[in-house]
Amino acid sequence: MSAALERPAASGPGLAVTARGLSRHFGGAAVLRGLDLHVPAGQFLAVVGRSGSGKSTLLRLLGGLDRPDGGHVLLGDRGESTAARIMFQEPRLLPWATVIDNVAVGLGPRPGAGGRMRAQAVLDRVGLGARSGEWPAGLSGGQKSRVALARALVSRPRLLLLDEPLGALDALTRIEMQGLVEAAWIEGGFTAVLVTHDVSEAVTLADRLIVIEHGTITLDLSLDLPRRERRGSAQAAALERRVLDHLLGPTRS
Amino acid sequence: MQGDLSEVGGRIAPARALPWRGLASRIVAVGASPHAGWLAPGALLLAWQAASSAGMISDAVLPSPAAVAAAGWSLTLSGELPHHMGVSFLRAMAGLAVGGGIGFALGLANGSSALSHRATDTALQMARNVPHLALIPLVILWFGIGEEAKLFLVALGVFFPVYVNTLHGIRSVDPQLVEMGRCYGMTRAALFRRVVLPGALPSVFVGLRFALGVMWLTLIVAETIAAQSGIGYMAMQARDFLQTDVIVLAILIYAVLGKLADGVTRALERRCLAWNPAYRA
Numbered sequence: 001m002s003a004a005l006e007r008p009a010a011s012g013p014g015l016a017v018t019a020r021g022l023s024r025h026f027g028g029a030a031v032l033r034g035l036d037l038h039v040p041a042g043q044f045l046a047v048v049g050r051s052g053s054g055k056s057t058l059l060r061l062l063g064g065l066d067r068p069d070g071g072h073v074l075l076g077d078r079g080e081s082t083a084a085r086i087m088f089q090e091p092r093l094l095p096w097a098t099v100i101d102n103v104a105v106g107l108g109p110r111p112g113a114g115g116r117m118r119a120q121a122v123l124d125r126v127g128l129g130a131r132s133g134e135w136p137a138g139l140s141g142g143q144k145s146r147v148a149l150a151r152a153l154v155s156r157p158r159l160l161l162l163d164e165p166l167g168a169l170d171a172l173t174r175i176e177m178q179g180l181v182e183a184a185w186i187e188g189g190f191t192a193v194l195v196t197h198d199v200s201e202a203v204t205l206a207d208r209l210i211v212i213e214h215g216t217i218t219l220d221l222s223l224d225l226p227r228r229e230r231r232g233s234a235q236a237a238a239l240e241r242r243v244l245d246h247l248l249g250p251t252r253s
Numbered sequence: 254m255q256g257d258l259s260e261v262g263g264r265i266a267p268a269r270a271l272p273w274r275g276l277a278s279r280i281v282a283v284g285a286s287p288h289a290g291w292l293a294p295g296a297l298l299l300a301w302q303a304a305s306s307a308g309m310i311s312d313a314v315l316p317s318p319a320a321v322a323a324a325g326w327s328l329t330l331s332g333e334l335p336h337h338m339g340v341s342f343l344r345a346m347a348g349l350a351v352g353g354g355i356g357f358a359l360g361l362a363n364g365s366s367a368l369s370h371r372a373t374d375t376a377l378q379m380a381r382n383v384p385h386l387a388l389i390p391l392v393i394l395w396f397g398i399g400e401e402a403k404l405f406l407v408a409l410g411v412f413f414p415v416y417v418n419t420l421h422g423i424r425s426v427d428p429q430l431v432e433m434g435r436c437y438g439m440t441r442a443a444l445f446r447r448v449v450l451p452g453a454l455p456s457v458f459v460g461l462r463f464a465l466g467v468m469w470l471t472l473i474v475a476e477t478i479a480a481q482s483g484i485g486y487m488a489m490q491a492r493d494f495l496q497t498d499v500i501v502l503a504i505l506i507y508a509v510l511g512k513l514a515d516g517v518t519r520a521l522e523r524r525c526l527a528w529n530p531a532y533r534a
Contacts, residue, residue, distance in 0.1 A: 065436055085437075092433040096451040096528040105447075108438040135528040151437075 014042030014191040015084075015158035017062060021071035023215075024057055031057045033215040034071065044185055044192045046202030048243060049212040055195045056163055058212065059086075062193060063161045075159060085157035087165040091144035093136040099123065099147055100132035106151035122150040126180055142173035146180065153184055160185070162194040166201065175231075178205055182227070199243045203236050211246055219246050316498040321505065324498035333487070338506065341476065341483040344400070345468050345510075348407025353464055356412040357457065360419025365449065377416065385409045386474055398479035403472065410471035411464035418460025422453030455529060458522050465514045469507055 017039040024032045031054040039045050049055040060066040062073055063086045075084065085106065093102045103119040104111060123129045126146040128139075136144060145165060152160060162181070166174045182205055185192050196202050202209050203223060211219035223239060230236045298318050304310050305317030312320065328334035359377070363370040385406060396402035426449050434448045476485025484503050491499035526532040 063436065065432065088429070088433065090429060092429050094430060094448065094451070096454075096526075097447070105434070105437050105439075109440055109443060137528060137530050 013156070013158050013189050015076045016041040017159060017191060017193070018074040019058075019062065019071065020074070022058070022061060022068050022073065023070040024054075024061065024066070024068050031215055032061070032068070035212075035216055037210070037217065039191055039193060042189055042191055044205060044207045045194070046206035046209045047193060047195045047212060048197065048199055048202050048209060048247070050247065051197065053212045054215040055212045059161050059163050059193060059195045062159075084159040084161055085152040085155065086161045086163065087148055087152045089164045089167060091136075091141075091148040093144055093147055093151075095136055098133050098135060099128065099139070102136060102147055103132075103150045103154050106154040108155055119150070119154050122154045123147075125153075125184075126150045140173075142169055142177065145169060145173075145177055149177070149180060149184070153188065156188060157190050159191045159193070160188075162192065162196075164196050167196070167198070174201075181205065199240050199247070200236075203240050203243070204230050209239075209243060211243065213247075219243065313495075313497060316501060320498045321501050324496070325502050328487075328499070328502070334502075337482055337484050337487045338510075341472060341485070342510070344403050344407060344476075344483065345472050345514075348404050348472070349411050349464065349468050351404065352408030352411040353415045353461065355408070356415030356460070356464075357419050360416045360457075360460075361423060361450075361453075364420045364423025364453070365445070374420075377413075381413045381417070385413075386471065389474070389478060393479050398481065402479055403475045403483075406475045407468055407471045410467040414463035414467060415457070415460045418456045418463070419453060422456025422460075423449060425456065426452035455526055455532070458518065458526070462515065462518050465511070465518065469511050469514075473507060 017037070019035060019037040022032050022035040022037075023030065035054075035058065037058075047055045047058060057066065061068050062075075063084050064073075065086070093099075094105065097105070100116070100119050100123060103123055104115060107115045107119065120129065120132060123132050126149055128143060128146055128150070131139065131143070136147065139147065148165065166177050169177060178201060181192075181194075185205075194202065194205060206223055209219075209221045209223055210217050211221075221239070221243065225233065225235050225239075301310075301315075302318045305312070305315070305320075310317075316324075325334065359373065363374055388409070389406070392402045392405055396405060430448050430452065431444065434444045439447065472483070473485050476483040477489045480486040484506055488500045488503035491497075491503070522532050
């Protein structure tokens with residue numbers, strides 16, 4: 001996490017994301033109500049909200065896993081479709097494929113020559129290069145997450161969507177994973193959208209933080225703190241406090 | 254006084270405990286070995302032989318293992334036994350291949366296509382509840398006592414366990430993995446080959462092992478009722494000549510064949526499901 005690479009240039013490989021009037025309801029309940037959002041290319045956006053606020057639904061719509069009932073999503077300027085990669089809440093590794101084969105899934109339907117070498121290189125990058133021939137069943141939760149991250153990164157995505165991928169990890173593993181995600185983002189220059197209920201994780205990683213409540217954006221905050229000094233700094237704590245106060249709403253003192 | 258006691262205890266106790274401990278540890282060692290499963294059948298065989306030799310069991314009721322072995326040997330030398338075994342084995346495998354193949358294919362189709370499932374599943378579930386051996390009179394009328402009759406019955410018997418378990422396997426594939434595959438751009442064919450099929454495989458193996466049991470059962474019945482060769486026929490013929498030893502031989506051969514088939518399946522499971530900690534040896 002070098003300070004020299006504070007933020008990728010807007011002209012990098014990242015993909016801008018635009019959502020216009022996005023709505024989605026399940027049964028009678030509206031989960032998203034006409035949500036508008038623009039994420040500039042290369043930005044690291046954190047989406048925070050309580051469970052059931054619609055933040056995961058938003059991510060699924062952005063990733064094309066689900067179709068909106070109203071409005072539309074535009075990736076890039078002309079609507080590129082295949083560039084997004086998703087890291088799910090669970091690692092979702094194929095138990096019957098070796099670690100490296102799981103990473104190679106991320107290369108897509110036509111891996112091409114040198115795909116395996118790239119998979120191995122990304123595995124080395126997340127510190128699991130020596131485990132490439134093993135079954136996922138033998139890995140710890142944190143290691144599985146790292147394989148899932150490698151799978152998401154191996155195709156050099158222009159947009160990475162993270163759906164609370166670190167939620168189930170213990171505190172230390174989580175900090176390690178946050179470091180890996182941040183390093184990958186700085187190196188890869190992709191646009192990142194992280195859905196999380198952990199405000200401190202959002203403040204540590206993101207350039208910008210939005211809060212979703214009842215299907216609309218109720219807070220949009222830009223976080224221009226120096227990346228190196230975020231964890232544990234007073235400024236970060238103050239920002240965290242502010243977001244939490246907003247989320248806790250009427251119960252705040 | 255105290256010193257004496259401890260000395261006595263120290264001298265005598267090990268002398269008494271040692272032989273027991275030796276035997277116990279030997280039993281534990283044998284029990285832990287991979288061949289421990291053969292211990293019980295072996296002991297049973299010894300007891301049987303002892304009872305026969307002591308005259309406790311009449312040869313007309315149950316011949317001794319030695320007599321059965323002798324009958325097996327002479328039938329092997331005459332070429333009769335290998336012939337019947339070969340015929341039975343081929344019938345079993347042909348029936349398994351046909352019935353299991355169709356069951357597997359229909360299970361895959363009905364597990365992955367709602368249309369196919371709606372069209373065929375109800376009929377299949379109804380047919381499943383008819384004991385296939387109840388069809389024997391009809392089958393004899395249709396095919397006589399030729400090979401087709403046996404093939405038909407065995408295929409019908411193994412069809413259902415393979416079908417039901419394949420269907421269940423496909424249905425229980427983790428939908429999250431399917432979504433992951435789709436989101437990573439897998440085509441329908443790739444999704445099937447890399448996610449659905451391997452996910453269903455443990456269940457397919459359960460079906461296969463059930464099918465093997467049904468396969469032998471069906472074959473025994475079919476061969477004793479309507480056949481001119483095979484182990485079952487050999488046993489029925491022996492009954493006509495009161496050759497109890499040959500009858501017992503036939504029964505034992507079925508047991509051994511069943512165990513062999515199960516062993517092959519287990520080995521296949523260990524190979525194909527190596528990723529699953531539950532199937533590691």
